[in-house]
Amino acid sequence: xxxxxxxxxxxxxxxxxxxxxxxxxxxxxxxxxxxxxxxxxxxxxxxxxxxxxxxxxxxxxxxxxxxxxxxxxxxxxxxxxxxxxxxxxxxxxxxxxxxxxxxxxxxxxxxxxxxxxxxxxxxxxxxxxxxxxxxxxxxxxxxxxxxxxxxxxxxxxxxxxxxxxxxxxxxxxxxxxxxxxxxxxxxxxxxxxxxxxxxxxxxxxxxxxxxxxxxxxxxxxxxxxxxxxxxxxxxxxxxxxxxxxxxxxxxxxxxxxxxxxxxxxxxxxxxxxxxxxxxxxxxxxxxxxxxxxxxxxxxxxxxxxxxxxxxxxxxxxxxxxxxxxxxxxxxxxxxxxxxxxxxxxxxxxxxxxxxxxxxxxxxxxxxxxxxxxxxxxxxxxxxxxxxxxxxxxxxxxxxxxxxxxxxxxxxxxxxxxxxxxxxxxxxxxxxxxx
Ligand code: XLS
Ligand code: NI
Ligand code: NI
Numbered sequence: 001x002x003x004x005x006x007x008x009x010x011x012x013x014x015x016x017x018x019x020x021x022x023x024x025x026x027x028x029x030x031x032x033x034x035x036x037x038x039x040x041x042x043x044x045x046x047x048x049x050x051x052x053x054x055x056x057x058x059x060x061x062x063x064x065x066x067x068x069x070x071x072x073x074x075x076x077x078x079x080x081x082x083x084x085x086x087x088x089x090x091x092x093x094x095x096x097x098x099x100x101x102x103x104x105x106x107x108x109x110x111x112x113x114x115x116x117x118x119x120x121x122x123x124x125x126x127x128x129x130x131x132x133x134x135x136x137x138x139x140x141x142x143x144x145x146x147x148x149x150x151x152x153x154x155x156x157x158x159x160x161x162x163x164x165x166x167x168x169x170x171x172x173x174x175x176x177x178x179x180x181x182x183x184x185x186x187x188x189x190x191x192x193x194x195x196x197x198x199x200x201x202x203x204x205x206x207x208x209x210x211x212x213x214x215x216x217x218x219x220x221x222x223x224x225x226x227x228x229x230x231x232x233x234x235x236x237x238x239x240x241x242x243x244x245x246x247x248x249x250x251x252x253x254x255x256x257x258x259x260x261x262x263x264x265x266x267x268x269x270x271x272x273x274x275x276x277x278x279x280x281x282x283x284x285x286x287x288x289x290x291x292x293x294x295x296x297x298x299x300x301x302x303x304x305x306x307x308x309x310x311x312x313x314x315x316x317x318x319x320x321x322x323x324x325x326x327x328x329x330x331x332x333x334x335x336x337x338x339x340x341x342x343x344x345x346x347x348x349x350x351x352x353x354x355x356x357x358x359x360x361x362x363x364x365x366x367x368x369x370x371x372x373x374x375x376x377x378x379x380x381x382x383x384x385x386x387x388x389x390x391x392x393x394x395x396x397x398x399x400x401x402x403x404x405x406x407x408x409x410x411x412x413x414x415x416x417x418x419x420x421x422x423x424x425x426x427x428x429x430x431x432x433x434x
Contacts, residue, residue, distance in 0.1 A: 005347050045336065100113075103120050106145065143236060148164070149189065150189070152189065168214060183223070191241050245265060265277070296338035321368040
């Protein structure tokens with residue numbers, strides 16, 4: 001036991017009237033929502049990197065957090081893991097997620113980094129034996145170290161491609177060993193700073209081959225988890241190839257991976273791409289590529305990936321509405337890819353941030369489920385598309401040609417009458433639930 005969290009007890013559900021800042025007011029794991037426990041709907045995960053590895057730096061100043069486990073030794077890495085599992089227990093979260101670089105010190109060379117990772121994986125496996133918290137996903141950090149400054153699989157230097165492939169192999173092995181339910185690839189520097197020095201077609205081909213190798217390896221070792229790609233339009237690169245859900249899907253199709261790889265969608269990345277979160281979720285669902293979500297929010301004034309904890313119920317409710325309508329998570333879940341503000345120094349801040357985030361998500365889920373059960377949005381959709389229930393309408397999709405349709409429009413003197421889209425009525429409807 002470390003004494004990092006002092007006497008903060010395990011967080012309990014106390015109901016909406018509770019004024020205890022360290023209690024859940026909405027997140028009630030055992031509450032049944034649409035026939036399933038709330039915990040099993042939401043599948044919360046804590047992100048190792050933001051909570052335990054991020055030092056609180058920004059472009060103008062370094063570390064503010066000064067955690068006792070900061071440093072590059074295995075001993076400190078183990079202390080970090082101890083603290084992480086203490087927090088998982090305080091929050092009673094079902095899952096966590098990690099990058100290799102979050103939990104092991106970087107070695108002097110690949111072999112040493114690999115050994116460090118393997119030793120930490122054994123240590124985490126041990127911690128998991130006496131904890132209920134499982135691994136939602138693992139991933140490789142192919143963006144922090146300077147060797148990745150020009151990309152990982154898209155780097156012009158084949159040695160970096162090789163190093164990245166070897167690193168991803170070790171991270172899939174780690175994820176597999178720890179029983180991870182997914183493996184994520186986020187292409188932080190898979191993109192460019194300037195097209196003046198970038199051969200985009202070649203880089204995309206390399207990235208396509210790389211991802212195919214990941215899928216081949218997954219099958220080779222019998223990893224049953226999902227392979228997920230995480231879209232983001234820019235930052236750190238000026239332009240990232242995994243721009244948004246639609247761009248990722250066309251990439252997957254071009255490289256024959258659309259049946260093998262799904263998407264991990266992040267609220268803040270959706271906003272950076274000029275979309276809403278529900279747009280990205282609905283797009284992935286429409287393509288049959290929905291996998292998991294990274295929950296956070298961006299500051300709407302800064303236009304940057306600020307990775308704050310979510311605190312906007314209406315936004316969260318619409319996201320879960322689409323997820324529920326599509327049948328909910330399968331292997332995916334809600335990972336808090338969110339970090340404290342750099343002035344939030346205290347251990348209690350870390351706990352409160354997650355308590356608030358989990359509560360907002362629970363509230364959003366309950367609102368979403370109430371809308372699904374009420375059926376108002378579904379009815380409005382059915383009514384709006386009711387014309388497509390007729391035979392003449394479906395014939396256009398299955399039997400008629402452009403000529404046929406043109407002839408019919410003339411013959412039947414088809415003359416469409418515009419109808420109201422009822423947007424404000426529907427927005428008012430949603431506001432009844434959130
Ligand atoms: C960064 C990404 C990253 C991925 C995992 O913006 O969100 O945290 O989720 O590499
Ligand atoms: Ni992000
Ligand atoms: Ni993310």
